[in-house]
Amino acid sequence: MDSTVPTNHNTDLITSLDQAELKIRRAGIIRLNPEGYEQVEGEELLQKVCGFNLESKTVAQAIKRQITKHEFAEGKDFTTSMLQSSGGRPRRVYHFSVNAANHVLLSAMTQEGKQARQEAIDDKREKQLTDDNQSHHAPENPALEKRDVYTAQTLLEINMTTSVKAIAFAEALGFTGNQKLLSADRLLKSQIGFSPLEAMGQRQLIAPVQKMTFTPTQLGQMMSPPQDPRQVNRLLEAARLQVKVDNQWVPTDLGQPFCEILDTGKAHHSGTPVKQVKWYQTVLDRLPPKPPGESIETSIDQNDRKADPVVCGSDIDSDPVQRKQKRKRNRYELDDYFSLVELGEFIGRSRQHVVEVLEKNRIIKWTGQGKKGKYLLTENGWQYGLMYDPTETLFHNRNSKRLTTSNAQPVLGYDILKFFH
Structure with a gap:
C-alpha cells in the first residue's frame, strides 16, 4: 500500500472548503503563530486529519508533494521553521495557512469534490473582494467570516478577547491587582507575541x-x-x-x-x-x-555599601579579634545574598556552571595569575550584588581598597536568577 494515500475514507464526503475548514477546526490543530495568524502544522494535517499513513522519514516528501500539487507559494500559503531535535540535525517544519490546509484536505478526502472545490475557491475569492469593497458593512454572522489574513480590526478583537481570558486565568490562579494584569500580559507575550500593555503604551503599572x-x-x-x-x-x-x-x-x-x-x-x-x-x-x-x-x-559607611573591616592586630585593635566559628566552605547563609556555591545549589547546577553564566553575562571577572587570584564583580555586576568577606563577616563596596587583598567574594541577590532560566 502506498503510504502517502489516505487510509480513512470518510463516508461523509467533504466537497467544499467550508466543510474542510470545519473538520480541521474540530480536529483542534489550528494554532496562532507569533504574529497572530492562524496556521496548521503540515504533519498534523496529513497524519491526523487527512489520514495519511506516513513514516517520519517520508513526512517532508509528502508535504512537498502537496505544495507542488497545489502550487502553494511560500510566505502566502505556507511557511517553514527549524525545530532542533535531540541528538540530531535540526528538522524543517512546514506550516500551512488555513486556506491552504483546506485545499489539501479537500483533495485528499475525495476526487468527486474537485469541481466543488474550484467553485468554492472562486466563490470565496468573490466574497473576499466584496467584503473588502464594503468593509463598513458588518457581516450578519461574524463567526462565519474566517480568514487566514485578518484585518487590523479583526486581529485586535481576537487579541482583546484572548486578553480577557488570560486575565481571568491569572485571577483563577490567585493573582490579584497589578500582579494579575502583569501575569496575564507576560502569558500573552510568551504564547502569541501580543502584549496588551505595550499595545496601549503602558510598559509599567502604577502601584495601587x-x-x-x-x-x-x-x-x-x-x-x-x-x-x-x-x-x-x-x-x-x-x-x-x-x-x-x-x-x-x-x-x-x-x-x-x-x-x-x-x-x-x-x-x-x-x-x-x-x-x-x-x-x-x-x-x-x-x-x-x-x-x-x-x-x-x-x-557601614554612608558612602560605602559596607565599610572596610578592621584589620586584625592593627593599632586600633585593643585585643585580637575573635574569629567566629567556621562555616562550611563558600556557604555564607546570608539572608539576601547567594555565594557562587549557594547559587549553584539553589538552581540545582554546579558552581562551574554558575561561573560560566556569570562570566558570559559580564557579572564577575577573574583577577590575578592562574590559581592565585579571585573573582570580582564587574562594573555591571555591582547592581546585582556585593563583595562579602566571610572572615570578618563584612561587605565591601566597589571603592574598597581591600577588594583584592581581603577574603571578599562575590555574593548576589535574587535578581541574579533571571540569568538562569
Whole structure:
C-alpha cells in the first residue's frame, strides 16, 4: 500500500472548503503563530486529519508533494521553521495557512469534490473582494467570516478577547491587582507575541499603594549610622515584626501592615516557591535602638555599601579579634545574598556552571595569575550584588581598597536568577 494515500475514507464526503475548514477546526490543530495568524502544522494535517499513513522519514516528501500539487507559494500559503531535535540535525517544519490546509484536505478526502472545490475557491475569492469593497458593512454572522489574513480590526478583537481570558486565568490562579494584569500580559507575550500593555503604551503599572518597599539591606542604608542587613533582621525580630521559620524570615501579624510578600517567580531546588519580604520605610520608626541584650554591630559607611573591616592586630585593635566559628566552605547563609556555591545549589547546577553564566553575562571577572587570584564583580555586576568577606563577616563596596587583598567574594541577590532560566 502506498503510504502517502489516505487510509480513512470518510463516508461523509467533504466537497467544499467550508466543510474542510470545519473538520480541521474540530480536529483542534489550528494554532496562532507569533504574529497572530492562524496556521496548521503540515504533519498534523496529513497524519491526523487527512489520514495519511506516513513514516517520519517520508513526512517532508509528502508535504512537498502537496505544495507542488497545489502550487502553494511560500510566505502566502505556507511557511517553514527549524525545530532542533535531540541528538540530531535540526528538522524543517512546514506550516500551512488555513486556506491552504483546506485545499489539501479537500483533495485528499475525495476526487468527486474537485469541481466543488474550484467553485468554492472562486466563490470565496468573490466574497473576499466584496467584503473588502464594503468593509463598513458588518457581516450578519461574524463567526462565519474566517480568514487566514485578518484585518487590523479583526486581529485586535481576537487579541482583546484572548486578553480577557488570560486575565481571568491569572485571577483563577490567585493573582490579584497589578500582579494579575502583569501575569496575564507576560502569558500573552510568551504564547502569541501580543502584549496588551505595550499595545496601549503602558510598559509599567502604577502601584495601587504609593509606597516603595525595601530589603533589609536597603533599610540598613537608611539608618544612622547605616547597619548590616543581618542586624536589621534582628531588629525587626526584636520589634516582633518577623520571626524565623525553617531558616526563612516570615512577617508576624504585627509586621504585615509594614511589608509586602513578593513572589519572585522562582523556586528552590526542592520546588518550593521563593518568596521575598520587603518593608515600607515607615518600619524604621518601629525598630528598637538594639536587640535586647545585644550591642549594635559595626555600622557601614554612608558612602560605602559596607565599610572596610578592621584589620586584625592593627593599632586600633585593643585585643585580637575573635574569629567566629567556621562555616562550611563558600556557604555564607546570608539572608539576601547567594555565594557562587549557594547559587549553584539553589538552581540545582554546579558552581562551574554558575561561573560560566556569570562570566558570559559580564557579572564577575577573574583577577590575578592562574590559581592565585579571585573573582570580582564587574562594573555591571555591582547592581546585582556585593563583595562579602566571610572572615570578618563584612561587605565591601566597589571603592574598597581591600577588594583584592581581603577574603571578599562575590555574593548576589535574587535578581541574579533571571540569568538562569
